[in-house]
Amino acid sequence: MQALERSESDYFSAPPDSNCKRSDGIGERVNCANSIGRFYRMAASAPKPNPGGSKTMHRKVTGATLVLAMAASAPFAARALAATTQTTPPTGLKVFAGYIDTFHPRKGLKHPVPWRHNPTVMFKGCNYFHPSRCPKRMRYDAGALRLDNNTTAPMLVTHASVRIAACTFRPWPKLHVTVPVGKKLILTETGGKPPCHTANPRNKDNFDTSETNRSSTRCTVSDREIPAFNVTVNGQPLTYRDVHRVLNKQGKDPGYIKCGSHGETHRWVAISP
Template identity: 30%
Template sequence: MEERVRPLPARRSKLGLVAILGILSVATAVSAAVPAAASNGIGVFVSYADSLRVESPNFPTPWAGSPGTIFYGCTPATTCVYDGAAVRVVNNSGSAVTVNAIAVHVDTCTYTGWPPAVLQPGMNVIVTQLASGAFDGCSGPSPDHFDLSDVGSGGRDFSGQCPEGGNGIQPTVDVTIDGTTTTYTDSGQVLNTEGIDFGPCMNSNESIQWTLIGSKPCRGSLLTLAPPSQSHPVLSTATVTATFTNSCNQPLSNAAVQFTVSNGPNAGLTGSGATNSAGQATFTYSSTHTGTDTLKASVTNLFGSIPSNNVTASWTISFAPGGGAFVIGDRENVMGAHVYWWGAQWWKMDPMTSGLAPASFKGYELSNNASPWCGQTWTTRPGNSPHPPSSVPGLMAVIVSSHITKSGSTISGDIVHIVLVRTDPGYGPNPGHRGFGTIVDTIC
């Protein structure tokens, strides 16, 4: 994140600084009005920032302090009073560019003089009023004030004017990049709030979210989190994607997104990201616990938070296929231990605190409980007569038993723990094809 702020001495000093820096006003237009996002990957957005009558979804976001943002405007943003237009140039090309100059024309009134900016791929520069507060009428060419909703024809004071259908003045924006100037027409009149001074006329907030120049005003914004639901085995990963757009569904890049697991086994977990050119940021996390998490995201600007919808991520454990489960003895239950969960020598290889298991138990139980849990019991038949599965997953839940007995043709055991085992290759349903693996987590 880069933020560059022009100092705010008296106006004469500022104009002197402009001369010293060699800042160029845009005098050589190379082309007439063109589409907002040219084929060279440069996007030009316009907005209006009103902090007098706050409405957080409408306030331009990104702003000062946002990721990948160079900000030429009044600071500190938390104390400045904003009542002005703003222009944003986004570099979505594959190489660095230099924004040499930006000039804005409202009829005969021109604003220019912001410093140049070097934009690496994915970065953006925002220019707006340099001083705090509003100004009635044309105050250009200095961009100290940029209150374009109060500028009428000929630069006259337009404050409090509410003509039906607006004043019809379409601002133009000259953007010079790497020495080439392109002129964009704000046909939607975003910069001058549709030619109406909405504050006093409608007693409403004048803010307009970043809008591609040439589009109608897209006043609000929306943060959407997806997918609505997903399910994964524990120790794998879940990813959610937040998409931040204006109310016209135009993506907004360079916005900071906060992710939170608000409820569930991983409640309190947080993450963050910045939206890309598609307006998207992702959050990926893993769980060692079963259950369902509720996740949400938010984008915060100077005047509040823009929340997303809630989504869920469920974390499951998988026992052996076919409704049964493999078992290890409780004295083998050591985190990271290499364990023997199936084979002809199970009774020798899996010691328990209560002693040895019946020799006819080979390590697989198949009872009526498809979802065994700690504190329960299980029953099965001897040998491989429960018909073990032909294959096992790479990550498998395994029962830990401390006591196993045999009565007639029924073998029974307790469940003191359930662990997660990363299985080794080589297993087969015949007890001669032994099953080994490593304990990687305890489920209960």
């Protein structure tokens, strides 16, 4: 234990050879020999220096520092990765939201313009399924979306849906449409069971976006929900926010009978990512 408490200078300082050479008495020479013997015995029992000890400690400290640095920088790295992987719409793609209501009579505007029979329009509505699943006489009470291809190449549109609060509309299963340059794609009601309506779940208006999140019980007070249109264009998933709330009629249902059965048709309004 005493040897472990000594410093390196105690173990490895030079032996007292010069003192021994100057010694003249027999007793002094004996004491000198004993001193030399103690020196070598202490040197032999000393802990051997570890040539890699400092490197090992350096590796441990460096590793711990690296782990701490990585943990501290993880949130920043995640945000940076999200920023670099976030997709942007193709230049020239324009998206619009509108509403068509042929159920409630209204003078003037019957549907957003352009509509189905325009030569520039590719229409996916009550003609989506064969035979049609829409109500009789192709009656519409639905939101509508329009994608204009003003780019320089054909545009592939897939996986379209609309989310309002907890309700998600998917009226276009297996959507796979190539929109030529200069053409417009309109998506609206295709007929079928509504996903989450509260007013009349037995109707076939499967894109009646004005009846979501209990909005059918609201005549004057908005629910403040902002619809989100999710669509994949050329393999890139995009999300557009209908901040003007055209699809859900500002969070109210003016067409509901208790609200006066007002017409809900609305012109096209541009929406952005």
